[in-house]
Amino acid sequence: MAVVFQKPKSLADxxxxxCPGCPHGIIHRLVAEVLDELGIEGKAIGVAPVGCAVMxxxxxxxxxxxxxxxxxxxVATGIKRCRPENIVFTYQGDGDLAxxxxxxxxxxxxxxxxxxxxxxxxxxxxxxGGQMAPTSLPGQVTQTSPYGRDVNHCGWPIKVCxxxxxLEGPEFIARxxxxxxxxxxxxxxxxxxxxxxxxxxxxxxxxxxxxxCPTNWGMTPQQALKWVESDMLPYYPIGxxxxxxxxxxxxx
Amino acid sequence: xxxxxxxxxxxxxxxxxFAGKFLAYKGLMEELQVSWLPSYGPEMRGGTANCNVxxxxxxxxxxxxTAPDVLIAMNLPSLQKYVDxxxxxxxxxxxxxxxxxxxxxxxxxxxxxxxxxxxxxxGIATLANMxxxxxxxxxxxxxxxxxxxxxxxxxxxxxKAALVELNMKALQLGKDYTA
Amino acid sequence: MAERVLxxxxxxxxxxxxxxxxxxxxxxxxxxxxxxxxxMAKKMPKIGGVFLQAESEIASINMVYGxxxxxxxxMTSSSSPGISLKAxxxxxIAGSDVPALVVNVQRGxxxxxxIQPSQSDYFxxxxxxxxxxxxxxxxxxxxxxxxxxxxxxxxNLADKYLMTSMILADGTIGQMMEPITFEDAEIETYEKxxxxxxxxxxxxxxxxxxxxxxxxxxxxxxxxxxxxxxLVEQNEPMWEEYMMEDAELCVVAFGIASRVAxxxxxxxxxxxxxxxxxxxxxxxxxxxxALLAAADKVKGFISVELNMGQMIEDVRxxxxxxxxxxxxxxxxxxxxxxxxxxxxxxxxxxxxx
Numbered sequence: 001m002a003v004v005f006q007k008p009k010s011l012a013d014x015x016x017x018x019c020p021g022c023p024h025g026i027i028h029r030l031v032a033e034v035l036d037e038l039g040i041e042g043k044a045i046g047v048a049p050v051g052c053a054v055m056x057x058x059x060x061x062x063x064x065x066x067x068x069x070x071x072x073x074x075v076a077t078g079i080k081r082c083r084p085e086n087i088v089f090t091y092q093g094d095g096d097l098a099x100x101x102x103x104x105x106x107x108x109x110x111x112x113x114x115x116x117x118x119x120x121x122x123x124x125x126x127x128x129g130g131q132m133a134p135t136s137l138p139g140q141v142t143q144t145s146p147y148g149r150d151v152n153h154c155g156w157p158i159k160v161c162x163x164x165x166x167l168e169g170p171e172f173i174a175r176x177x178x179x180x181x182x183x184x185x186x187x188x189x190x191x192x193x194x195x196x197x198x199x200x201x202x203x204x205x206x207x208x209x210x211x212x213c214p215t216n217w218g219m220t221p222q223q224a225l226k227w228v229e230s231d232m233l234p235y236y237p238i239g240x241x242x243x244x245x246x247x248x249x250x251x252x
Numbered sequence: 253x254x255x256x257x258x259x260x261x262x263x264x265x266x267x268x269x270f271a272g273k274f275l276a277y278k279g280l281m282e283e284l285q286v287s288w289l290p291s292y293g294p295e296m297r298g299g300t301a302n303c304n305v306x307x308x309x310x311x312x313x314x315x316x317x318t319a320p321d322v323l324i325a326m327n328l329p330s331l332q333k334y335v336d337x338x339x340x341x342x343x344x345x346x347x348x349x350x351x352x353x354x355x356x357x358x359x360x361x362x363x364x365x366x367x368x369x370x371x372x373x374x375g376i377a378t379l380a381n382m383x384x385x386x387x388x389x390x391x392x393x394x395x396x397x398x399x400x401x402x403x404x405x406x407x408x409x410x411x412k413a414a415l416v417e418l419n420m421k422a423l424q425l426g427k428d429y430t431a
Numbered sequence: 432m433a434e435r436v437l438x439x440x441x442x443x444x445x446x447x448x449x450x451x452x453x454x455x456x457x458x459x460x461x462x463x464x465x466x467x468x469x470x471m472a473k474k475m476p477k478i479g480g481v482f483l484q485a486e487s488e489i490a491s492i493n494m495v496y497g498x499x500x501x502x503x504x505x506m507t508s509s510s511s512p513g514i515s516l517k518a519x520x521x522x523x524i525a526g527s528d529v530p531a532l533v534v535n536v537q538r539g540x541x542x543x544x545x546i547q548p549s550q551s552d553y554f555x556x557x558x559x560x561x562x563x564x565x566x567x568x569x570x571x572x573x574x575x576x577x578x579x580x581x582x583x584x585x586x587n588l589a590d591k592y593l594m595t596s597m598i599l600a601d602g603t604i605g606q607m608m609e610p611i612t613f614e615d616a617e618i619e620t621y622e623k624x625x626x627x628x629x630x631x632x633x634x635x636x637x638x639x640x641x642x643x644x645x646x647x648x649x650x651x652x653x654x655x656x657x658x659x660x661x662l663v664e665q666n667e668p669m670w671e672e673y674m675m676e677d678a679e680l681c682v683v684a685f686g687i688a689s690r691v692a693x694x695x696x697x698x699x700x701x702x703x704x705x706x707x708x709x710x711x712x713x714x715x716x717x718x719x720x721a722l723l724a725a726a727d728k729v730k731g732f733i734s735v736e737l738n739m740g741q742m743i744e745d746v747r748x749x750x751x752x753x754x755x756x757x758x759x760x761x762x763x764x765x766x767x768x769x770x771x772x773x774x775x776x777x778x779x780x781x782x783x784x
Contacts (some may be wrong), residue, residue, distance in 0.1 A: 050543065066543060070487065071514070100459065100487035127458040131468065132484055143461070144472040144484050154484065184617075273437070273608070280437055286438065288608040292463055295443065313605050313694040315687075318768045324576055 008032035009063050016054060020213040021170040021221025023178040024052060027120055030184070031091065033136045033217045035062065038199065044087045047072040049101075051093035052075075052126040070101025073108035076115045087198055089116040094182055096123045098134040098158050105160070112203035115192045119160060122211040122230060130216030133160040134158045137235055157235065161208050165241035172197050172205035177230040179212065183238070190240075202245060203249055210236050253373075254309050257317045257406060261302035262326025264348075267381035270407065271324070272303035272384055277403045278395050279307040287315040298302065300329065307394070312371055324384055343391065345384050356426060363387060363431070379422035386426025397427060433614035438580040440604040441466035441508075442479040443611055444534055447475070447579035448506055451586040454480035455505040455530070458495035459487055461515060463602040464536035475534060482707035488513040492520030492533075500639040501531040502626025504584050504586055508534035510602075511552050512543060515607050521595060522561030526641025528625075528656065530589035532582065533567075534598040536605040539764040547764025550686060551738035556599045557715045557745070564573045564653050566660050568596040568667065569714040571685040575609035580616075581712070587619040591660050601737065603687045603766070610703035646764060663716055670718035671710040674700065678707030680779050681725045685711045687766065692735045695772035704780050714742070719749035726750035727783070733775050733782050734768065736760045758782030 007013055010032035018024045033042045035041045044062035046091040048054060050069035057064035067075040072090035080088040097105050097119050108115065124142055125131040135157050141150040147156075172194055176187035187209055194205035210232050212224035219227060240246075258275060269290050276288040287363050287426040289304040304317040323338050324332035324345045331344075333353055338344055339355055349369035355362045367380035389395050404419045445467045446745070448456070456471040468484065483536070485491035491507050498505035514535045514760030524531050537552050539545040539643060546716065556569045568588050570581040578600060630636050644647035671689075674696055684692040689710040699737035700707045709725060711718050725732075731754045734743035740758045746755050761767045761774035 054543070068543070095460070098488075102486060107703050128462050128465050131460040131465065134486065143465070143469045146469075146473050147476065181673070270676075276437055276608060280435060286437070286608075286610060289603065290606055292602070292606050312609070312690075312692040312699070314769055315603065316691065316766055317610075318770070 001178060002196045003031045004160070005177040008244040010035040012059050014058065018052065019149075019215040021124075021212070021224065023211045024050075024120065026057065026184060027100035027118065027209050027211065028180050029188075030188045030191050031089070031118055032060065034227050035060075035150065035186040037192065038195055040087045040195065040199065043085070044089065045083070046177070047076045047079070047090040049090065049096040050127075050246040051096045052221050053091050053093060053120065054127065056091050056124065062171050070096050070099070071104055072096065072101065073104040073113070077108055077111070077113050078174070078249055080113060080115050084114070087116070087195065089195070090120060092120070093121065094119075094121045094133040094135040102134075102158075106164070106167070109164050109204045109206065110122065112169040112171060114198055114203050114224050116143065116198050116202060117128060117206040118206070119206055119208045120211050121160070121208055121236065123157075124213050126213050126238050135160075135236075136138070137231060159236065161206070164206060168246045169204060172240075174240045175210065175236060175238050176205075177210040177233060177238055179210070179225045186238070188211060197245075208236070210238070254411050256307045256394070258307070258322040258324070259302065259317050259320035259337075260305070260324040260326070260329035261274070261300070261334060264299045264301045265300070265404060266326045267378065268301040268326065270277060271304045271381040271385045273407055274382070275305050275307070275395070276386070276402060277337075277406060278389070278400065279305075281399055281403060282395060284309060284311050284394070287312045289315045302330065308395040322388065324388070325351065326381065326384075327351065331355070345388060347380055347384065349380075362375035362419045363391075365426065367426070367430055370429070371422065374421065376418045376422050379418060381417050383426040383429070386423035386425075387429055389423070390427045398421075433612040435612055437608045438575055438606060439606060439608050439612050440464055440575045440600065441536065441606070443575045444582045444598065444600075445470035446479055446608070447582035448586070448615070449474060449478065449480070450613060451504060451583045451588065451618055452620070453504040454478070455503050455507050455520045456480070456482050456507065456608060457485050457491040457498070457505070458507050458509065459485050459491050461488075461510045461513045463538060463605050464508050464510050464534065464547075466605070467534065468721065469717040472592050486518065487518065488516035488643070492517035492524075495533075495735050496520055496524050496529065497636060498529045499524060500527065500627050502623040502628060502690040504532075506534065507534040508536065510536050510538045510541050511549070514555065518555075518561040520561075521567065522563050523641050524595055525561070525565035525567070526563060527579055527639045528593045530593050531584050531595045532598070533595055534600065535736055536580075537599065538611070539602045539762065545764040546602065548687060548766060549603055549737050550599075550688060550766055551741065551762060552599065553714065553736070553738060553741035554602065556597050556719070565656070566594065566663070566715060568592070568594060568663060568716075568727050569599050570574070570596060571599050571712060571714050571777070573686050573689050573710060573712075574602060575607065576611050577712075578604060579613065583616050585620065587617075588620040588663075590619065590623075590743065591657065597746070599686070601687050602764075648766075667713060668718040668720070669712035669717045669719050669781060671708065671712060673708040675707035675709065675725065676729065678725075679730050680704065680706040680733065681729045681731075682706060682708045682733045682735055682776065683711070683722070683742065684708065685714060687741065688735045689735055691767060691769055692772050694769035695776060698769060698773050699776045704776060708777050711742075717745050719747060722749045723751065726753040729754060730782075731755040731779055732758065733757045733772075733779055733784070734761055735772055735775075737766060738762050749783070755784040
């Protein structure tokens with residue numbers, strides 16, 4: 001019998017702990033498919049964050065390390081500078097990357113570290129039970145913004161791609177989404193490019209994947225995907241925010 | 253000195269912690285010393301949940317229950333995990349619509365209550381927990397049934413006041429249940 | 432009489448802090464203490480207070496430093512890995528002699544560890560954590576009621592001695608609910624002439640600082656600070672003695688471990704073993720006098736802890752090694768059962784420590 005669908009080699013054959021309807025499983029799969037297709041599973045070293053994806057070290061079959069909260073880009077820098085021949089990536093959430101780890105993120109980008117960053121933005125802290133994230137939308141109700149995020153009190157959401165694309169440093173900054181088939185396919189292309197860039201030595205590539213958290217948003221998975229479309233994507237538009245190589249070629 | 257240690261276990265979403273809170277508040281109302289200790293972990297829907305409730309007429313020592321007087325098992329893994337920890341002479345409440353297995357021990361009292369099915373049949377699908385709690389009250393005179401409406405009102409957030417009546421209905425169903 | 436209400440330990444800390452006059456809370460989410468932040472997020476805006484979720488633990492402790500220097504009753508809370516991040520700020524707060532309350536609802540370590548209850552930050556809390564010569568008052572609640580009363584006490588002591596009070600709790604006491612009353616809250620207030628309020632052109636400027644480039648000045652500063660610490664050691668040790676009157680063996684345990692140990696002590700008494708319990712409530716200052724006095728009475732000690740054996744070093748130190756000290760402990764988020772503690776007591780009765 002012909003096998004028409006199977007797990008990528010780079011993804012371990014064990015159940016993921018994610019809640020029903022959580023897109024982390026899809027995004028893990030995209031990363032794993034890309035590792036397979038580029039034939040880099042054996043060279044890849046992944047850095048897991050603190051947050052819902054903390055146990056990603058069990059899920060990817062490549063070598064993995066668990067970083068302290070927010071420090072994944074620094075840990076990845078250490079690895080890449082020692083082993084430039086390896087493919088080093090981080091997989092981080094919004095609290096990890098855009099709150100406690102913002103300094104590490106910005107400076108890794110500014111140094112154009114030749115690493116790949118997968119940034120999953122679901123506008124909330126999942127693992128700790130639904131607190132306000134740096135990317136929570138204005139008015140969004142969370143455990144620590146019980147009256148809705150008041151931008152006059154705790155500031156505005158951070159648009160990571162827009163911000164990082166102002167830096168000279170990074171090679172490639174793109175935002176994608178994991179809410180429907182079309183967007184998932186597009187997300188995979190961006191992730192593949194982010195790894196391809198590293199293979200070619202081009203430098204820091206970050207792909208932000210706009211995702212959903214049905215559990216902590218208090219929605220069904222279907223409602224959550226709709227909310228991504230209706231509320232998240234208008235605030236966090238999909239697109240390529242920086243592509244140095246493409247820009248250079250266009251300028252020729 | 254009378255101390256009752258109640259272990260409630262099942263899936264997340266079955267109201268395990270809520271049923272425990274209800275019994276703890278009921279104990280508080282009866283002027284008992286009480287403690288309520290939940291299992292806690294990463295937020296995962298569908299994971300296992302349990303809670304330890306201790307009711308006593310003297311100050312509660314350790315809030316952690318290793319040998320319960322009462323076990324409420326809301327799913328099979330919970331029954332299998334804890335059945336042998338119940339003290340001889342203790343009670344086990346089994347949601348028999350979710351658990352086919354029978355308790356083989358003969359030194360404990362076992363109550364099989366098809367709580368989940370009863371809840372469905374009565375249009376209160378999420379309140380199997382309170383049906384079992386109602387039956388437990390019936391067997392524990394130190395807690396009694398009087399004043400339960402005040403306890404439920406305390407536990408249900410004002411926004412969901414309609415749930416008070418449904419919880420009372422569940423408790424009553426449990427109270428009236430005979431095998 | 433004030434009403435008895437059921438509250439989670441974490442919520443009791445938050446409510447007590449508000450009653451103690453704390454109107455400024457800065458924190459960052461981490462399990463198993465997030466209820467404190469959630470409670471503050473709900474309550475503070477309604478009472479004119481400030482709840483702010485910082486971008487990191489490092490930022491939050493530095494916000495605390497700023498608010499403390501401004502003369503406010505201020506707090507932060509976290510759990511073990513987050514406290515390690517706050518260590519830098521704790522040292523600056525100590526070096527600048529400003530008062531603050533810091534809560535550590537401990538979980539298993541080291542590293543990211545786990546999220547289940549632990550007492551493995553005893554060394555970090557009582558022996559330093561940050562750099563430099565400094566101390567913190569370390570309060571170890573064993574019940575939800577004490578989560579509240581020691582929070583209020585912690586604010587009072589911090590203001591009185593111009594230092595940090597740390598509530599060293601654990602995941603169990605943070606998550607459990609018990610009845611609690613707030614009737615006895617005794618709020619002390621202290622003048623803070625050193626606070627940054629603006630001179631209003633009416634006084635010389637105040638400087639809150641921990642930098643002293645001249646070594647002789649820094650030495651004097653540290654010595655002055657240690658004079659204050661000496662007063663804390665004289666005046667503030669707190670402990671509970673349980674069945675110690677005729678005890679021939681002494682169990683030493685704090686926090687949740689003491690609750691388990693109490694069950695074991697009762698069980699051992701039922702077997703005719705004369706055993707008692709000393710429960711340090713302040714871990715710094717450690718109740719040395721109580722321990723030393725017991726050392727002249729009992730055959731030996733058993734330290735019951737949720738770690739690989741940390742407080743046991745202080746038990747040995749302050750009993751001057753007069754009697755043997757055994758260890759009964761679990762770690763990593765595991766909690767010893769009363770039976771395990773009872774077994775240690777039985778062994779100690781036979782002279783095995």
